[in-house]
Amino acid sequence: MGCCFSNDDDKGSQVGDPHERTTLLGNPVSNSSTRPGCDDYGSGMKYPHNQRADEQSALNRILHETATNVIDVSAMNSHLEQHEYLDRARQYNQRVAATAQKYTYPQKRPSLLLDLPATEKNLSASPIPQKDLKLLKSACENAVNALQEIKVQHQEELVVQFGIP
Amino acid sequence: MKKYLHEIMSQIDGIHAVLITDRDGVPVLKAATESAPELALRPGFLTTVGMATDQAGKLGMGKSQRIACIYGKYQVIHFNRFPLMVSMIASSTANTGMLLGLEAELSSLVQDLKAAVDVI
Numbered sequence: 001m002g003c004c005f006s007n008d009d010d011k012g013s014q015v016g017d018p019h020e021r022t023t024l025l026g027n028p029v030s031n032s033s034t035r036p037g038c039d040d041y042g043s044g045m046k047y048p049h050n051q052r053a054d055e056q057s058a059l060n061r062i063l064h065e066t067a068t069n070v071i072d073v074s075a076m077n078s079h080l081e082q083h084e085y086l087d088r089a090r091q092y093n094q095r096v097a098a099t100a101q102k103y104t105y106p107q108k109r110p111s112l113l114l115d116l117p118a119t120e121k122n123l124s125a126s127p128i129p130q131k132d133l134k135l136l137k138s139a140c141e142n143a144v145n146a147l148q149e150i151k152v153q154h155q156e157e158l159v160v161q162f163g164i165p
Numbered sequence: 166m167k168k169y170l171h172e173i174m175s176q177i178d179g180i181h182a183v184l185i186t187d188r189d190g191v192p193v194l195k196a197a198t199e200s201a202p203e204l205a206l207r208p209g210f211l212t213t214v215g216m217a218t219d220q221a222g223k224l225g226m227g228k229s230q231r232i233a234c235i236y237g238k239y240q241v242i243h244f245n246r247f248p249l250m251v252s253m254i255a256s257s258t259a260n261t262g263m264l265l266g267l268e269a270e271l272s273s274l275v276q277d278l279k280a281a282v283d284v285i
Binding site: 070 | 166192282
């Protein structure tokens with residue numbers, strides 16, 4: 001068993017020659033300085049000011065949207081002071097009292113079904129006698145027959161001729 | 166207005182209280198019977214529900230409109246009518262569907278109260 005190891009610097013290859021340790025993408029730190037616009041930033045304020053403001057506003061907007069959309073359960077401990085609670089309750093009472101004077105109750109929709117106050121009493125009452133029921137039915141039948149027998153009796157002419165020569 | 170709330174409460178069996186509060190739990194209009202649980206009428210409880218409603222609206226399913234919480238003895242229905250919150254406390258055996266249907270009857274009243282609260 002053995003180990004093949006060398007800690008000598010590679011002095012054989014010349015500086016700049018590509019070898020197995022040459023990075024393909026180059027130095028990421030030095031690469032950022034080659035971006036267009038960054039040279040100008042370092043040299044003095046040629047970077048457009050309004051573009052910076054737009055980026056800042058976009059960042060603020062993203063931050064605000066994220067804060068709005070984040071579900072934060074731990075923020076549920078807002079406590080109202082007792083005096084503030086009482087003050088606000090009193091203010092609401094005053095405003096509600098002022099509003100109540102102008103308030104009109106919404107019109108109830110007309111309904112054929114009405115609530116009975118004592119349903120057990122009404123449902124357990126004795127039904128109407130059969131004799132009364134027969135009387136009601138015969139009276140209704142007579143009324144219907146009388147309506148059907150209504151006829152128009154023709155007495156005189158409806159169209160009258162005026163004495164026009 | 167309180168009389169109107171009591172009339173609405175008499176329509177459905179099992180309703181113990183109807184509260185219209187702001188987001189901090191301060192009652193704007195309250196109608197409650199003696200059987201209403203006192204803990205459910207406290208601002209701490211109502212504030213928590215208001216915040217839960219707001220946070221529930223961030224779950225990606227749209228704004229939360231109603232929350233129904235059914236407990237062992239009671240059920241609590243909340244309608245989200247920003248900046249107000251309508252809360253109804255009823256027995257757990259009450260008809261939940263009819264309670265949810267009361268939203269339409271309370272909408273005109275809540276609209277008038279919103280104008281009173283918005284000024285503050």
